[in-house]
Amino acid sequence: MMMTSGEPVKYKSSLHTFSQILKSEGPIAHFIGAGGANIPCVVAVSCVLAGYDKLQMIVFGKKYGSGAA
Template structure:
């Protein structure tokens, strides 16, 4: 049986009523982990630049 929603707030109300507030955050852990991993890659990239070039690379358009 498909659930019908009449907008975002209506959907949030029905989901909270049926499954509780915690259900709104399902999958958030994986999303946070992905963000942390991306930040780690950028941090490592910056450190490798420092090691290879000896100074911080300044980006520019030319």
């Protein structure tokens, strides 16, 4: 929870916050901070999950899926 430090409440809801930021700063403002460290982490986690699936194929000889036939 953010501290307002004596300021009045600026937003009524999450949707109101989203629309106000979109109006004042543009659509790119919602993605500030999404790059940098997060993109390499997503790539690394994807590689780990894909590697784990491949390891299951090698070790157990079968693939574990979602349960659909």
